[in-house]
Each structure stands twice: as C-alpha cells, then as structure tokens.
Amino acid sequence: MLIRNLLTAACAAAVLAAPAVQARTAPAQVTEASVVLKDGTYQVSWKTSRPGAPVDLYVAASPDAPLKAMRKLADNDTDGAAGVASAQAGAARPYFYVVADGAKTGLRAATRVVPLEGAANFRDLGGYSAAGGKHVRWGQVFRSNGLSTLTDADYKTVGDLDVRLVCDLRTDQERKTQPTVWRGGKAVPVFLNSPKAGLDIDMRALFGNGPPSPQAVRANFIGFYKLMPDAYAGEYKAMFEKLLAGDAPMLVHCSAGKDRTGVASALILTALGVPRAQVTADYAMSETLLDTESARRAMAAGAKSDDPNAAMFAKLPPEITRVLMRTEPAYVEAALDAVTEKYGSVEAYLDKVLGVDAKDLAALRARYLE
Template identity: 35%
Template sequence: MLAAPPALDATLPRPVPLAGCTNMRDLGGYEGHGGRRLRFGQVFRASSLASLTEADQGVLAGLGLRSVVDLRGVEESARAPSRLPQPGPAPVALPIEPTVGASLRDILATGCATGEDVLTLLARAYAAYATEKLPQYRALLALVADPARRPLAFHCTAGKDRTGFGAALLLLALGVPREAILEDYLATNRFWRREHALPEGTPAAVAEALTRAHRPLLEGALHRAIGDHGGEDAFLATALGLEGTRLAALRDSLLE
C-alpha cells in the first residue's frame, strides 16, 4: 500500500500585500531537503512591479531587497519599467522574450480561437523554458545562491509562466516535494488579479486559458527538462550548475 503524500501547509504561500502587484509572495515556509524549511524573507516571486504605489514601494523597502531580477523581454521592460524604491535593490535583467503574443494575434484573427489553441501556444513556451531558456534560469539560481544578492525578488509580467518555472526550479533544487511545487505554481490562480490587458474582443475561453496557471504545463516542462538530462541530479548539475557542493551550499544557505 502506497504511503499518503505529506499534507500541504494551507498557510502557504505567504503573499506580500501590495496595491499595484497582486501576485507577489514569499517563497519561504516550504519543507525541503532533510525536513528543513525554506527561510522566509529571502526569496520572493512576483508579477510586474511597474504599477507600484508609493505605499507599495515602502513595503518593498521594508523587505530589505538587495536584488530584483526582471525576466520580462527587453521591449516589455521598456514599455513598463519597474517602480522600485530609491535607494533600493539592484535591478538585474535576465530577459526571456515572450513568444505567445504574435501567435495569439494570429489565432484571434481567424475568429475561431479556442482555449485549447492557447494551451498549445503556452505549451510551446514552456518547452522553450525547459530547453533553450535554461541559461537564464541558471543565471537566476546563481544570483539566488549568492548571499550578497539576497533578499531577492524575481518577476515577469504576470508572475505566472516564466516566473512560475523559475520558482519551480528553485524549489526543486531545495528538495521541496513535487506536489508543493505544483501548488505554489497554481497559487497564481488565487492571487493574481489579471492586471495584464488582453486585446479587445478576446473570447472568454481564450482569456480564461491565457490568464490561468495550468498544472499540466509545469508538469510537462519539468518532465522535459529533467528527462533531457537523464534524471533530477544530472539536470541540477549540468543544466543549472548545481553539482554536489554548490547544491549543498544553496540548501544550507536557504533551509533552516
């Protein structure tokens, strides 16, 4: 008889309440390698920080952030620059260019776009995260591993896809159970208020598919990334630069 999976902590993830960013949360609290828990106040994931109010900037200043990593594409960031407290954290650009937009416009132009069409487009994007975009995620985890860079926040536009995959890789490296990783990813569906505007006339089913986190997308991307490298340990070492000693140092630094 298979043992039941460990119960998940219903208080996690812990959101950071902001008026101009509804999907910022502390990644702390999850149980990782050896039963140790990820320290609070060290790593945060977020959606766009372009609409932060003055009060929000005060909240961010109170977190003591040293680094904010922007995973948005170059033009995305230029159109909506982050509004960070000054003096404040060092901004770091690790652009992962969006690939869904142009294809979405193409299928919307047909007049018969469906939610399944959107999921197909998103699956292609996640496949890219798991393959050609791994160097950006390797760089992100190197920043997280550097104590001088923390506390650190990383974000994209919605804090859902690019950020979601990055958070999953960090939690994977820290030994967090897969179900908890997936639940953290899906928490976007509870927190994010869908501030990102969609083209006028976008069908409801398309909008719903585009603005939600979908468990099979993350499961598929993790399966692809790990499978391509022959297993989890080999993936962490070869793709993310977290071989034995570096992985142990990351865990000792973030787990208590």
C-alpha cells in the same frame, strides 16, 4: 528465592518500561505552522507532534530574528490557533515563531502573500517543507508580477523586505512599456534583467491555424512550457549564480508573475528539495490571485507600443484569455517533465544546463533551509 525472583522480574520490567516513559515525557515538536491575514487580523495556526501540547508564540519584524530579539505574544497556548491584530503584530510584514514548551526549536511562519495595492501576485517562497526534514527560509526569495504599478504604500512594505536583487525576466519591450521605478528600502537593489529584446516565441503560434479554440490554445501553451527551461536557461543560470553568491533577499518577477517566474520558482523549490506536490501547488496559486481583466488592461496598454504580442493578447476573446491566464498544474508539470525526459532529471538539468552541481545544491540548501 521467590522474593529474589520477584524483585529481579520487577527490575527487568522497569528497565523495559523506561524508554516508553521517556518517550512520553519528551518535549513535543511543532510540525506545522501557517498564517493567514484576514480583516486586519493574523490568524496563526499550528500542529504539534502531541495534540494539545502547550506552545509559546513570538513575533518579529525580521525572518532571521533570534529568539531573544522576538516579542512573546502567547504563553502555553494549547488550542492550536491564535488571532493577532495587525497593530499588535507591530510590523508591516510580521514573522511569527511557534515553539513547544521544552523544545529546542520551533517553526517560523508568515503570510504567503505580501498584500500590496499594485501587485496582486507578490509572495514569499518560504515555509515549504524541504530536504532533510527542513523548511525553506522565509524572507529570502520572493516572486511577483510586474512592479510598475506599486504605490508609495507598497514600497514602504516592500522596502522593509530588504530586497537586494531583482531578477526581471521581462523583455526589453516589456520593461520599456511598463518600467519599474524603484523607490523603496534603504538602497536600490541590483537589477538582473533578461537580455531578450522580445519574446523568443511568436504568440501567434499558440493559436494554430484558423479560429483559436481553448483546447488548441491549451495544448500549444503546454508546448510553450516545455520549451521554456531551455529558452530561459541563460536567465535561470544567472539567477542561480546570484542565489549561490548569497545575493538575497531576492525578488524574481515577470509581467504576470506566473509563466517565466512560475518555472523559475519551481526550479528553485525543486533545487531545495521541496516535494513536487508543493512545487505545483505554489505555481497554481497565481490563478487565485491574478485578475484576468486587469491583465487584459495591462496588455491593452502594451498594445499602444510596438509589441505585437501585447496587441494580439488585448484582442483575444475571454475564453482564450482565461486559458492563457490560468496556472493549471499541468503547465509547470510539462516544463519539469520536459527537462526530465531530455536530461534525466531536474537535478541533471540544473547541473548540465545551469551549472548547479551536487556541491552547489548542498550549498543552496545550507543557506536557504532551516
């Protein structure tokens, strides 16, 4: 009897222990992956659900390449990082794929910024964590500042992105002053231009009465952001219609690529279920990329035309220019909070104003998340 009881207890213990054993032997998962280009080398780093778990590293020229079409760069790498020389990456814009041994899926990663000579703020909205534990697909939606100064080398890089649609949020006056002459890729993309002849607001309204102060300009600029979702509702509605139609890869841009484009990008990321903190962090990135002095020179060029806003900007003192060139999170937060206050939520604004309902949100997430 004693022996039988001991055997019964041992079997019960084995059954209870089985899930723990299986949990220990389950394949690790890659939870984060990022890429930074520095001094001609791609620094790929990652984290796994089990620290030190071996992973395989692959590379491809396409963000949608299946595993069998990728080239393996590292096998059973356990230190969480790898350096890949540009020549070894084998593409002007490489997309990396990190997968843990035994796992069915991994994570794709690429540089956030597409390095160009003539556009400092050209970047990919892919890779952010989003709804349902998924991530925004790389290489589908890009954002940028103006394209009029892209070089031939830039267009070689941009051409490889296979951009099919360009949403140009600039006014007719801006396009006249700094025209885009597309010369990259297999075909010229379709251009979806803002129908505005000029800015809906008079920039002078930002400065108030008397000599402008940075504090007053900042407060008025936040007020401008609160108006932007409704002022550009027509452009944003058309943009979402194209996204729903699958007209991607898409490029959204304006002059600096931070205000009108910043709100557009925030709306896209929010629609895809990206957390607010990542949405505002993406917006704030423009400030680290843009050169205020270059923007001033661009505005000075515009001042030679009949654009009164460009002429005024070119004459502003540096302390005021810095306020207008910032991408302080409070700016885009003001736009998102304004629609929440007016419509109940960003999702309600998307539905009531832009015509993007719950069914459309599900379709967007099915198409642009992985």
